[in-house]
Amino acid sequence: MQTGQIRIGTRGSALALAQARETRARLMAAHGLPEDAFAIEVITTSGDRIQDRPLSEAGGKGLFTKEIEQALLDGAIDLAVHSSKDMPTNQPDGLILGAFLEREDVRDALIGGTAPTLEALSDGATVGSSSLRRQALIRRLRPDISVVMFRGNVQTRLKKLADGQVDATLLAYAGLRRLGMADIVTELLPVDSFPPAPGQGAICIEHRQDDRRVEALLQPIHHLETGQALACERAFLAALDGSCRTPIAGHAVIEADAVRFHGLILTPDGTEAHEVSGAGSVARAANIGRDAGERVRARAGTRFFESWS
Ligand SMILES: NCc1[nH]cc(CCC(=O)O)c1CC(=O)O
Numbered sequence: 001m002q003t004g005q006i007r008i009g010t011r012g013s014a015l016a017l018a019q020a021r022e023t024r025a026r027l028m029a030a031h032g033l034p035e036d037a038f039a040i041e042v043i044t045t046s047g048d049r050i051q052d053r054p055l056s057e058a059g060g061k062g063l064f065t066k067e068i069e070q071a072l073l074d075g076a077i078d079l080a081v082h083s084s085k086d087m088p089t090n091q092p093d094g095l096i097l098g099a100f101l102e103r104e105d106v107r108d109a110l111i112g113g114t115a116p117t118l119e120a121l122s123d124g125a126t127v128g129s130s131s132l133r134r135q136a137l138i139r140r141l142r143p144d145i146s147v148v149m150f151r152g153n154v155q156t157r158l159k160k161l162a163d164g165q166v167d168a169t170l171l172a173y174a175g176l177r178r179l180g181m182a183d184i185v186t187e188l189l190p191v192d193s194f195p196p197a198p199g200q201g202a203i204c205i206e207h208r209q210d211d212r213r214v215e216a217l218l219q220p221i222h223h224l225e226t227g228q229a230l231a232c233e234r235a236f237l238a239a240l241d242g243s244c245r246t247p248i249a250g251h252a253v254i255e256a257d258a259v260r261f262h263g264l265i266l267t268p269d270g271t272e273a274h275e276v277s278g279a280g281s282v283a284r285a286a287n288i289g290r291d292a293g294e295r296v297r298a299r300a301g302t303r304f305f306e307s308w309s
Pocket of ligand 1 (some may be wrong): 083084085086170171172173174175199201203204219
């Protein structure tokens with residue numbers, strides 16, 4: 001076995017660093033290794049440099065991973081810690097998502113300023129979100145609400161909320177918990193009416209496919225059920241072509257070796273939505289997701305996908 005520090009690559013945001021440290025802590029516990037067996041290397045990605053426009057316009061998902069994947073391919077780092085939600089459905093040749101940590105709570109959280117819940121917000125209230133899915137879901141449930149673009153880190157958003165620029169904002173509960181900020185949440189949105197993004201709440205670890213040392217290292221921290229749920233959700237996304245301009249929600253639950261999947265695609269204005277569900281053995285998790293994606297795609301029709309592209 002190769003010796004030397006294990007280099008963990010991550011973006012530099014507070015959430016990314018929290019996820020890298022959590023991964024390191026789990027590896028230390030699983031293998032009885034000291035902290036200095038690992039080095040956390042911060043890598044700036046093109047996505048981190050874009051602050052002024054929606055990411056969907058700037059090129060979407062790969063923006064947060066390209067430079068980190070290059071560092072893996074170059075051998076500058078040994079493993080990379082990501083939010084599964086931000087990962088494209090395909091990895092570059094030679095890299096794989098080798099492990100998923102046990103998933104956090106998948107729900108979206110509302111942080112209300114002038115009212116604590118989506119329902120209680122006043123008529124014509126303003127909600128800030130940069131996620132196409134959250135924007136479309138809000139418009140579907142509350143057509144009177146005006147949704148405005150909202151980016152930046154959690155602190156920036158909370159400042160805008162405190163300044164009264166918006167009445168509420170939405171973030172992934174998982175991220176807030178990892179940042180130790182769960183207490184700012186005023187409502188947790190139910191998964192049935194407000195389904196999460198595929199991959200939400202799950203940390204994944206990417207590495208070189210032929211790196212046996214890292215493969216062995218990750219084996220004890222991989223969470224089987226999370227991996228199965230993610231296989232289903234990512235296959236759903238792939239069947240829909242992962243278009244980052246389409247609001248897509250998808251959530252798989254694993255119970256007693258069975259997978260239950262619920263997916264939803266919407267037009268950005270929330271006026272048209274197509275729901276789909278699927279179920280079966282975990283052995284078929286990816287097939288169930290792909291099949292659901294193909295069915296909902298056929299049902300929505302080509303006009304649905306062309307209407308805003
Ligand atoms: N796109 C940013 C992003 N990627 C993952 C999370 C949250 C953590 C997670 O879903 O695991 C967030 C922030 C958010 O959506 O509030």
